[in-house]
Amino acid sequence: MALFPVTGRYIGDHIxxxxxxDTDDTMDELAAMVARHSVGKxxxxxxxxxxxxxxxxxxxxxxGVTLGALGLSPMAWVDVVPRGAExx
Amino acid sequence: xxLNRDDWYETSRDLDWTFSYVDPNEVFPASWSGAGDxxxxxxxxxxxxxxxxxxxxxxxxxxxxxxxxxxGNALSRAGVFEKLDPAxxxxxxxxxxxxxxxxxxxxxxxxxxxxxxxxxxxxxLGVFGMLDETRHAQLDLRFAHELLKVDPRFDWxxxxxxxxxxxxxAVKAFFDDIMLNADCVEAALAVSLxxxxxxxxxxxxxxxxxxxxxxxINWSNLLSSIQTDEARHAQQGFxxxxxxxxxxxxRAQQAIDVAFWRSTRLFQTLTGPAMDYYTPLEQRKMSFxxxxxxxxxxxxxxxxxxxxLKKPWYWDDFLRSLETAxxxxxxxxxxYRPTLFFKPNAGVSPAEREWLxxxxxxxxxxxxxxxxxxxxxxxAGDxxxTLPETLPVLCNxxxxxxxxxxxxxxxxxxxxxxxxxxxxxxxxxxxxxFDVDPERYADHPTVVxxxxxGDIQPMDLPGALAWMGITPDVMGDxxxxxxxxxxxxxx
Numbered sequence: 243m244a245l246f247p248v249t250g251r252y253i254g255d256h257i258x259x260x261x262x263x264d265t266d267d268t269m270d271e272l273a274a275m276v277a278r279h280s281v282g283k284x285x286x287x288x289x290x291x292x293x294x295x296x297x298x299x300x301x302x303x304x305x306g307v308t309l310g311a312l313g314l315s316p317m318a319w320v321d322v323v324p325r326g327a328e329x330x
Numbered sequence: 331x332x333l334n335r336d337d338w339y340e341t342s343r344d345l346d347w348t349f350s351y352v353d354p355n356e357v358f359p360a361s362w363s364g365a366g367d368x369x370x371x372x373x374x375x376x377x378x379x380x381x382x383x384x385x386x387x388x389x390x391x392x393x394x395x396x397x398x399x400x401x402g403n404a405l406s407r408a409g410v411f412e413k414l415d416p417a418x419x420x421x422x423x424x425x426x427x428x429x430x431x432x433x434x435x436x437x438x439x440x441x442x443x444x445x446x447x448x449x450x451x452x453x454x455l456g457v458f459g460m461l462d463e464t465r466h467a468q469l470d471l472r473f474a475h476e477l478l479k480v481d482p483r484f485d486w487x488x489x490x491x492x493x494x495x496x497x498x499x500a501v502k503a504f505f506d507d508i509m510l511n512a513d514c515v516e517a518a519l520a521v522s523l524x525x526x527x528x529x530x531x532x533x534x535x536x537x538x539x540x541x542x543x544x545x546x547i548n549w550s551n552l553l554s555s556i557q558t559d560e561a562r563h564a565q566q567g568f569x570x571x572x573x574x575x576x577x578x579x580x581r582a583q584q585a586i587d588v589a590f591w592r593s594t595r596l597f598q599t600l601t602g603p604a605m606d607y608y609t610p611l612e613q614r615k616m617s618f619x620x621x622x623x624x625x626x627x628x629x630x631x632x633x634x635x636x637x638x639l640k641k642p643w644y645w646d647d648f649l650r651s652l653e654t655a656x657x658x659x660x661x662x663x664x665x666y667r668p669t670l671f672f673k674p675n676a677g678v679s680p681a682e683r684e685w686l687x688x689x690x691x692x693x694x695x696x697x698x699x700x701x702x703x704x705x706x707x708x709x710a711g712d713x714x715x716t717l718p719e720t721l722p723v724l725c726n727x728x729x730x731x732x733x734x735x736x737x738x739x740x741x742x743x744x745x746x747x748x749x750x751x752x753x754x755x756x757x758x759x760x761x762x763x764f765d766v767d768p769e770r771y772a773d774h775p776t777v778v779x780x781x782x783x784g785d786i787q788p789m790d791l792p793g794a795l796a797w798m799g800i801t802p803d804v805m806g807d808x809x810x811x812x813x814x815x816x817x818x819x820x821x
Contacts, residue, residue, distance in 0.1 A: 247782060249754070254699075254738055256662070256733050257658070257723075257734065258722070260720050260722065261720065282703070282707075283703065283704075283707065283715050319743040
């Protein structure tokens with residue numbers, strides 16, 4: 243368990259944010275943290291509700307995988323989209 | 331018998347001597363002169379068109395000074411400032427806070443020209459440039475000091491560069507580099523030629539026109555007076571470019587391509603929002619894009635082509651960014667308004683939005699849905715949902731937010747690795763700037779880098795605001811208290 247900052251971009255927002263995540267966070271938890279800065283604030287709540295997918299390097303990551311298991315560098319770029327939406 | 335001016339001018343301006351017991355390279359070290367591989371004789375061709383003598387300079391500047399002071403005094407008595415539109419004031423706060431100390435830095439740059447420029451003609455012109463910049467810094471301070479009694483934000487004219495405010499740090503990162511740490515040749519290409527000839531026309535001519543229309547005659551007059559000096563000392567760039575194009579054209583092309591993009595990004599931050607969002611709608615003369623196309627594309631770039639310079643390799647992307655980047659910067663600045671030392675106008679009332687759609691055909695698609703969500707939250711009484719809870723991520727070249735150089739659907743990751751560390755950029759153009767000269771940028775941490783390094787405590791937004799020096803008396807908020815959003819209820 244360790245603080246692990248990422249560059250979190252919710253697709254549709256005009257900027258990515260500094261998101262203070264943790265290596266134990268799952269992709270679902272990470273997605274919620276990224277979406278918190280955009281959804282309902284700068285982009286509408288998606289029709290399917292607040293459920294999201296995480297893409298890193300263009301690849302969808304399984305929702306249950308933890309951030310620490312991915313071997314990323316701090317401030318890695320993370321894309322978040324509504325679940326089932328097109329890949330960014 | 332007294333000599334005529336033409337009889338003595340060349341001798342006076344070109345006075346130089348041949349060193350006999352000192353190595354010329356020690357008197358004019360290349361690290362300061364920037365002469366590089368250009369042969370010493372080549373600088374004999376350096377020629378500027380103004381041919382100013384000190385007597386002429388003092389006479390003309392005295393007249394200008396009298397004009398500025400007379401107008402200022404008359405308007406101060408008439409209480410004109412108190413009647414100005416509050417949205418317009420943000421332009422003045424932003425301009426003075428963002429540029430007054432740049433004028434101060436320019437004094438140092440011009441003094442370097444006086445001492446180290448590789449030809450006496452240039453060293454002579456540098457004296458006038460140094461006096462110009464001293465005048466500009468002093469004029470800004472005098473103007474702001476007069477207004478302190480009505481608005482504490484004018485204190486930031488002097489104070490801004492002594493804080494860690496994020497936007498000011500971005501301005502400072504650029505000018506620390508090209509004014510305070512560049513050799514004469516690079517400074518002439520980056521500052522005199524690119525910033526002053528290319529861009530301050532935008533900043534001073536356009537803002538002076540908007541200020542005049544807004545009734546801010548004093549500030550308009552000040553800007554115009556400064557601009558006349560800029561037009562003269564900016565001429566140090568052209569003869570320097572001419573010499574470089576003869577002897578080292580690749581160096582000239584790269585220096586100008588880098589400076590042009592970095593200048594573009596700063597003006598998309600300072601001037602774009604001021605022209606298209608802070609100037610009251612009925613007083614706008616031209617859009618930021620129209621002004622950029624007229625002054626930069628039609629005027630500046632054509633002149634550079636006459637010297638044999640190619641357009642920057644990223645020209646098409648630059649043109650595209652004129653449709654989007656300053657809108658993204660404005661949206662971000664308004665969103666992060668507590669981090670500003672002035673009150674920004676959102677500038678998206680129904681009527682203003684119509685103007686934006688007309689001037690920028692892709693604005694609604696690119697940014698309209700974001701403002702719609704913000705408007706919905708304001709109308710629902712949820713203003714806290716329109717405020718930030720974390721920091722953006724900043725570019726390691728421009729120190730501006732990533733995302734601020736394009737439309738949302740164009741946003742992509744740009745990064746480079748250098749000496750084991752990853753650097754991030756707001757565009758592939760900023761990434762190129764870094765890649766061609768990484769040492770220039772690598773050890774200059776952004777606000778976010780400082781935050782992650784633990785330099786900012788506590789590690790939250792209030793901690794960052796305190797670190798940036800933002801105090802409650804100047805902290806930014808929506809200048810019209812969201813009245814523009816409530817207009818949509820009946821729209």
